[in-house]
Amino acid sequence: MTATRTETVMAEIRGRVARRALAPGEKLPSIRRLARDMRLSPSTVVEAYDRLAAEGLIRSRPGSGFYVTGAVPPVALADVEPRLDRAIDPFWVSRQSLDAGPEMLRPGCGWLPPAWMPEAAIRRAMRALAKADGAQLTDYGATRGSLALRRLLVRQLAAEGIEAGADQVLLTASGTQAIDLICRFLLNPGDAVLVDDPCYFNFQALLRAHKAQIVGVPYTPTGPDPARFAEALATHRPRLYITNAALHNPTGATLSPQVAHRLLTAAAAHDLTIVEDEIFADLEPEPSPRLAALDGLSRVIRIGSFSKTLSASIRCGYIATRPDWIEGLVDLQVATSFGGPSPIAAELVFRTLSDGSYRKHLAELRTRLARRRREALGQLDGLGIRPWTLPRGGFHLWCRLPGGRDAAEVARAALRERVVLAPGDVFSVTRSATDLMRFNVAQMDAQVLRVLARALG
Amino acid sequence: MTATRTETVMAEIRGRVARRALAPGEKLPSIRRLARDMRLSPSTVVEAYDRLAAEGLIRSRPGSGFYVTGAVPPVALADVEPRLDRAIDPFWVSRQSLDAGPEMLRPGCGWLPPAWMPEAAIRRAMRALAKADGAQLTDYGATRGSLALRRLLVRQLAAEGIEAGADQVLLTASGTQAIDLICRFLLNPGDAVLVDDPCYFNFQALLRAHKAQIVGVPYTPTGPDPARFAEALATHRPRLYITNAALHNPTGATLSPQVAHRLLTAAAAHDLTIVEDEIFADLEPEPSPRLAALDGLSRVIRIGSFSKTLSASIRCGYIATRPDWIEGLVDLQVATSFGGPSPIAAELVFRTLSDGSYRKHLAELRTRLARRRREALGQLDGLGIRPWTLPRGGFHLWCRLPGGRDAAEVARAALRERVVLAPGDVFSVTRSATDLMRFNVAQMDAQVLRVLARALG
Numbered sequence: 001m002t003a004t005r006t007e008t009v010m011a012e013i014r015g016r017v018a019r020r021a022l023a024p025g026e027k028l029p030s031i032r033r034l035a036r037d038m039r040l041s042p043s044t045v046v047e048a049y050d051r052l053a054a055e056g057l058i059r060s061r062p063g064s065g066f067y068v069t070g071a072v073p074p075v076a077l078a079d080v081e082p083r084l085d086r087a088i089d090p091f092w093v094s095r096q097s098l099d100a101g102p103e104m105l106r107p108g109c110g111w112l113p114p115a116w117m118p119e120a121a122i123r124r125a126m127r128a129l130a131k132a133d134g135a136q137l138t139d140y141g142a143t144r145g146s147l148a149l150r151r152l153l154v155r156q157l158a159a160e161g162i163e164a165g166a167d168q169v170l171l172t173a174s175g176t177q178a179i180d181l182i183c184r185f186l187l188n189p190g191d192a193v194l195v196d197d198p199c200y201f202n203f204q205a206l207l208r209a210h211k212a213q214i215v216g217v218p219y220t221p222t223g224p225d226p227a228r229f230a231e232a233l234a235t236h237r238p239r240l241y242i243t244n245a246a247l248h249n250p251t252g253a254t255l256s257p258q259v260a261h262r263l264l265t266a267a268a269a270h271d272l273t274i275v276e277d278e279i280f281a282d283l284e285p286e287p288s289p290r291l292a293a294l295d296g297l298s299r300v301i302r303i304g305s306f307s308k309t310l311s312a313s314i315r316c317g318y319i320a321t322r323p324d325w326i327e328g329l330v331d332l333q334v335a336t337s338f339g340g341p342s343p344i345a346a347e348l349v350f351r352t353l354s355d356g357s358y359r360k361h362l363a364e365l366r367t368r369l370a371r372r373r374r375e376a377l378g379q380l381d382g383l384g385i386r387p388w389t390l391p392r393g394g395f396h397l398w399c400r401l402p403g404g405r406d407a408a409e410v411a412r413a414a415l416r417e418r419v420v421l422a423p424g425d426v427f428s429v430t431r432s433a434t435d436l437m438r439f440n441v442a443q444m445d446a447q448v449l450r451v452l453a454r455a456l457g
Numbered sequence: 458m459t460a461t462r463t464e465t466v467m468a469e470i471r472g473r474v475a476r477r478a479l480a481p482g483e484k485l486p487s488i489r490r491l492a493r494d495m496r497l498s499p500s501t502v503v504e505a506y507d508r509l510a511a512e513g514l515i516r517s518r519p520g521s522g523f524y525v526t527g528a529v530p531p532v533a534l535a536d537v538e539p540r541l542d543r544a545i546d547p548f549w550v551s552r553q554s555l556d557a558g559p560e561m562l563r564p565g566c567g568w569l570p571p572a573w574m575p576e577a578a579i580r581r582a583m584r585a586l587a588k589a590d591g592a593q594l595t596d597y598g599a600t601r602g603s604l605a606l607r608r609l610l611v612r613q614l615a616a617e618g619i620e621a622g623a624d625q626v627l628l629t630a631s632g633t634q635a636i637d638l639i640c641r642f643l644l645n646p647g648d649a650v651l652v653d654d655p656c657y658f659n660f661q662a663l664l665r666a667h668k669a670q671i672v673g674v675p676y677t678p679t680g681p682d683p684a685r686f687a688e689a690l691a692t693h694r695p696r697l698y699i700t701n702a703a704l705h706n707p708t709g710a711t712l713s714p715q716v717a718h719r720l721l722t723a724a725a726a727h728d729l730t731i732v733e734d735e736i737f738a739d740l741e742p743e744p745s746p747r748l749a750a751l752d753g754l755s756r757v758i759r760i761g762s763f764s765k766t767l768s769a770s771i772r773c774g775y776i777a778t779r780p781d782w783i784e785g786l787v788d789l790q791v792a793t794s795f796g797g798p799s800p801i802a803a804e805l806v807f808r809t810l811s812d813g814s815y816r817k818h819l820a821e822l823r824t825r826l827a828r829r830r831r832e833a834l835g836q837l838d839g840l841g842i843r844p845w846t847l848p849r850g851g852f853h854l855w856c857r858l859p860g861g862r863d864a865a866e867v868a869r870a871a872l873r874e875r876v877v878l879a880p881g882d883v884f885s886v887t888r889s890a891t892d893l894m895r896f897n898v899a900q901m902d903a904q905v906l907r908v909l910a911r912a913l914g
Contacts, residue, residue: 023694024728094791098600117595123587126594130583137583138574138768143555173630173772176795184666189646205792209641237480271481311595315630315799334551335662338633342772342802 005040009048012038017057017068028058028066089426090201090208092411096420105451107443108411108422110200110249111312112395116368116442118352118361122311125351129344141343143330145171145318149350153318157302160293164320168297170329171340175279175305175317176202179242181329182275182301182319183210184336192236196224198398198427198436200249200277203242216429219251221389223259226266233270240273245290247280250427250438251398252391254288264295271299278304282362283369283394297322306349309362316341316349369395369442376441379449383456388436397439405456407437413455419448462497466505469495474514474525485515485523546883547658547665549868553877562908564900565868565879567657567706568769569852573825573899575809575818579768582808586801598800600787602628602775606807610775614759617750621777625754627786628797632736632762632774633659636699638786639732639758639776640667641793649693653681655855655884655893657706657734660699673886676708678846680716683723690727697730702747704737707884707895708855709848711745721752728756735761739819740826740851754779763806766819773798773806826852826899833898836906840913845893854896855881862913864894870912876905 016022028034031049035042049066052058058066097109129136144150150169157164172178187193189211195203197216207214215236217224224243232238241263245255267274276291281304292300297320305317319329333340340346352358376397377387384402391397401407407423414421422440424433473479485491488506492499506523509515515523554566586593601607607626614621629635644650646668652660654673664671672693674681681700689695698720702712724731733748738761749757754777762774776786790797797803809815833854834844841859848854858864864880871878879897881890 091788091791094795095600095788098597098791098796111597114592114595117591119591119594122594126583126587130580130587134574134576135571136770137576137579138571138770140555140568140764140769143552173634174794174796176793177630180793202792202795205788209789209792307597312597313593313595313800315796315802331548331552331662332666334548334555335659335666336633336637337631338551338659339555339631339772342799343770344805345772345799345801348801 005044006047006051009034009038009040009045010052013048013052014057022068024068026068027064028068030065090205092426093201093420093422094205096415100420103418105419105443105445105448107440107448107452108420108438109440109443110396110422111308111440112365112442116365117309117311118355118358121352121355121357121361122314122348124355125348128351129347132347136343136347139343140339141346143334143339144169144326145340146343146346146350149316149346149353150318152350152353153320157292157320160287160290162290162292162297162302162320164297165323168320168323168326170319170321170326170333171346172303172317172319172333173337173341174315175277175303175307176206177337177340178303178305178317178319179203179275179277180206180209181332181336182303182321183207183212183240184332185325185329186239186273187212191240192238194229194232194236194238194241194272195429196243196248197429198250198424198433199242199429200244201426204429207242214429219248219253220259221251221253222256223248223253224263226259226262229263230266233266233272237270238272240275241267242275243277243291245276245278245281245292246284246288247391247394247396249280250396250422250424251389252394252396253389253398254284254392255291257289260289260291260294264291264299267299274300276300276302278302279308280394282309283366285366285370285393288392292320301325306353309365310349310352310358314345314348314352316345366393369393372441372444373397376439376444379444380439383449383453385437385439385452395440395442397441399437399439401435401437402456404435406434408434410437410452410455414451417451417454419451421452462501463504463508466491466495466497466502467509470505470509471514479525481525483525484521485525487522547662549883550658550877550879551662553872557877560875562876562900562902562905564897564905564909565877565895566897566900567853567879568765568897569822569899573822574766574768575812575815578809578812578814578818579771579805581812582805585808586804589804593800593804596800597796598803600791600796601626601783602797603800603803603807606773606803606810607775609807609810610777614749614777617744617747619747619749619754619759619777621754622780625777625780625783627776627778627783627790628803629760629774629776629790630794630798631772632734632760632764633663634794634797635760635762635774635776636660636732636734637663637666638789638793639760639778640664640669640697641789642782642786643696643730644669648697649695651686651689651693651695651698651729652886653700653705654886655707655881655890656699656886657701658883661886664699671886676705676710677716678708678710679713680705680710681720683716683719686720687723690723690729694727695729697732698724699732700734700748702733702735702738702749703741703745704848704851704853706737707853707879707881708846709851709853710846710855711849712748714746717746717748717751721748721756724756731757733757733759735759736765737851739766740823742823742827742850745849749777758782763810766822767806767809767815771802771805771809773802823850826850829898829901830854833896833901836901837896840906840910842894842909852897852899854898856894856896858892858894858913861892863891865891867894867909867912871908874908874911876908878909 150166192213196219302320411421411423422438424436607623649670653676759777868878868880879895881893882888
């Protein structure tokens, strides 16, 4: 009897209990029968049942057999895969950053400090909205969301050479919710999904919630490795590939036109759908190649939000996709949220984006970030921390720690000094970014550098 | 060969394609092999393959076998069950009502007109918020949402005798999203879920999205039939029961203390979790029995929102549940939406609920609705339309049409005259409410009554 066989039996029973094929109080198959069905020896099943009983999932009634106890754990996200140490799971950065008190410093977080945002324009939009028509303040919105904002997005798409009608755009409560809806629409549990390795950590958390099989493709400074991408398509037949356009998260790298073309050619050969997340696009000095622009929204779904350049408090994202998929997505959004963003949020976004000051805000943001990136590169260099690539824009620097230091250990040490860092492995499906770390240049100050120096020892 | 056997084979292949066990381009099992595996005659499999080829799902390559075509339909919600005629599916009312232009009349919709909402208080809250701290306007919120609003909800729960800490409350983007999160947390595809028959139509749409097996329990004027409820528990071993507390949707009925007690006793015996949706509670003249109050949030999860009495544009809902489930729900919400409601929305709700005028608004609303219910009952009586029960509050009247008229037909006729009605079968899992209809007394006027009279012929 090998440990592997015993664990197979345990996994089988856990699965049946989790999907309620075995309900609390129900009797398990007899040892003899399960051994026969699974073509294993009875002693393997005995061992498995004993271990499950020790865990409390089942209990033995002498002379009668084994029964499921009442204590069925709910399907927790962390149970979809073996629970990793919270210190390096995909929630490490998001939970720590979102719930950090004002006394915490957050060079690991993925957004700009409030002082960098177009506060005055938002206040103007809010004062104007306080005088708006009553229905806007109290009524449900249309199922696709604000037509004015969708038209504005259509004009932005057109500027990229992407033709789409306002009916092809669906507003969502956030960029994440946009991807979530698409996953609900296209995925079944067990479907393979490609992501970049490294990728935005929440893609992994989201895909776990969908019980998808997550496959990482090594990311290079010009995009995912095209040969490995094609290999992954042939091997895993994934339904989706989810990626960041413009400034890649966490690396800050830019897709090259050659790689973009090769990805789309491979995708066409394998009927792969691609979700291209544009969330950092407005931080680019000039537009980089886009999969959606080459493909024209045939197999590429564009999603985005306004959390990085306008406001993360005004929750609003969007999906732009082929016309025949929109109705299904709208139905799903009604079923699961009874609509998308708050109509008030969509209106605030529309008014702020339309405000004459917004383009100037973006230009200033880009200049200020270029200066901060240069400064931060110098400061990190002083600690022996070197960039993996030099980003063209944005606020992320993906860096290698000196001497092969374990970024998770450094992050734990920094947390004790009230600094939230983003260790590399939270971004890596294969957990092969152990000595890498993502820094947010807009959230760094002298205290962060002091703590970092101490944590590096 | 019977039609049933052929269809079994077709369903099997469709299932494999849907869950990508058979990918586009992949060869199907040979006729001989599938016939053997499914213990059917080869001619049955031939017939099934031919019909699937006619549908375009597979194609024959002469001399080689059958292959899956590229045209795999995405998993549309309506495909989870056989697609019903849109005129009577659970989306009929929501899609028609949400996307109706201002020229449409909506006596079928489930909310109050803007003029009934506390517009002045919302404008005040918005002007105040325009002057708030910059972080509130631009930064992400904490993962559980505004502490101030959660504390207010905890005080409301305490007033009902329900003890809960602010940590047990999670703000969500809507009441629907609250239930969606709970379903994601607790359900696996195929799990049975009980709902009332009739129930709020979107419960059905939501449960379809979760691929749950939906089981209806006949609803009586004092709550679900307790004997049938217990029967359903024994037969289907459901994981969840989802219901409206206070004013039941669509009937407007009130749960009796005896029924509440019997439901909870049966639920305890079968380890059933109950979601109690309080969305209409503030419209009750005085509080009715609550499952959560009897149970104390042990097996009852309380959810609610502010869309019916404050604003449907300010999207915000909540979950109150046992302490050991909250972290898992928070993780899920971060993974799938990167947070709950817009912090701005939560702040507007908090400020409006805390505004001295809000209690007065509710009192006036209740008085005004009582008058409108009386008027509407008289007007409907003139058309031979009789209430199934007399609600104690709220804006819904669940009524029987005269002469066994088909409510779906009447609704289709009214739609041609720009009036959106809510035919009974959209609320009924068993579609046994054919001559019933839900009316919103706050959305009825002389024109609605004229169109209704004509549609009834």
